[in-house]
Amino acid sequence: MKNILLISLCIILFVSCTNSTSKYENFTNNEEYIKNSAINVGIYVYDYPMIYLSNNNLSGLDYDIMNEIAKLENLKLEYMQTQFSELIPSLQNNIIDIAIAGISITEERKKLVSFSDKYYSSSQSIIILKDNNDIKVFDDLLGKSVGVIKDTISDTIISSSNNVNVVRFDIAGSALLSLKLGNTDAVMIDRVTCNNYIKYDNDIKIVEDIIFPELDYGIAVRKDDNVLLKKINNALHTIMSNGVYEKLVNKHLN
Structure with missing residues (x-):
């Protein structure tokens, strides 16, 4: 009985995988x-x-x-x-x-x-708290904690720098909340999103002298x-x- 059940399960899995592959093959370039x-x-x-x-x-x-x-x-x-x-x-x-x-x-x-x-x-930008006067150029981030959205270009750029503690988040809102709670020193996200946050939040600012190329x-x-x-x-x-x-x-x- 156990052998019959095992064979049946294998057939179901095979058919399922075959149908999935077939659908994908039909989709590709058709x-x-x-x-x-x-x-x-x-x-x-x-x-x-x-x-x-x-x-x-x-x-x-x-x-x-x-x-x-x-x-x-x-x-x-x-x-x-x-x-x-x-x-x-x-x-x-x-x-x-x-x-x-x-x-x-x-x-x-x-x-x-x-x-x-x-x-x-768009380029990337660094956001810090309004009253932070310690981060003005990129090297000021060394030894600091910087929040990024996981696997974004911000994550790639900041992770390539030595002596920066990269803190990864799923969404920008969580990264900015961490900044405002004092758990991180800065946040790096794309410029177009940064501009929106800055427009409505008087507690944060963009570090204008830290410039990244547009992608x-x-x-x-x-x-x-x-x-x-x-x-x-x-x-x-x-x-x-x-x-x-x-x-x-x-x-x-x-």
Whole structure:
């Protein structure tokens, strides 16, 4: 009896794995399948203005851009909230088909996934408490604790510096709360998000003399999903040339 149960379990697992692989193989570079199937979009809901929740509804520049792409290419989207650190692994494991979350295009990430053309560019910034006069240049961070969002470009940059205690968080809000509680000395996040926090919080400021280079944001897909990538790029080019992109940027960033 035990042998029969074991054999049955093995058959179920085999069929399950076969169906999963089959679905993925059908999806990859099959234009009709892409058009008629739900596209799982991994998003990282972190804060205004890129992607956030407003009255329990998704909003933000990333969200609106993805929806405009879907309209132009007749894609059916299903959004899946995912931690930033899990976006690329989720693509590689076929859990999601697209990732959009202010993801900076880097050479290391390009080894793992394929990126669309850029749709925005931003640098990183250091935030400290308003009354902190000890952190003025990058070397002032040595020996200090700096909060970052796990696996973001801020994490990569600050982790490459010796003698900095990197404290990783899942969302920017948690990193900033830690700063205000005195548990960290600074927070490093993307400039566009920093600007939003500074606008509404008089207890913090950006260290203007610590400057990082701008990096391009791209929409990520699996390495071999060339048809889907082409659709995304075609739609991006369209909205950037017909005025829609400009309207979205003005709506969310100005």
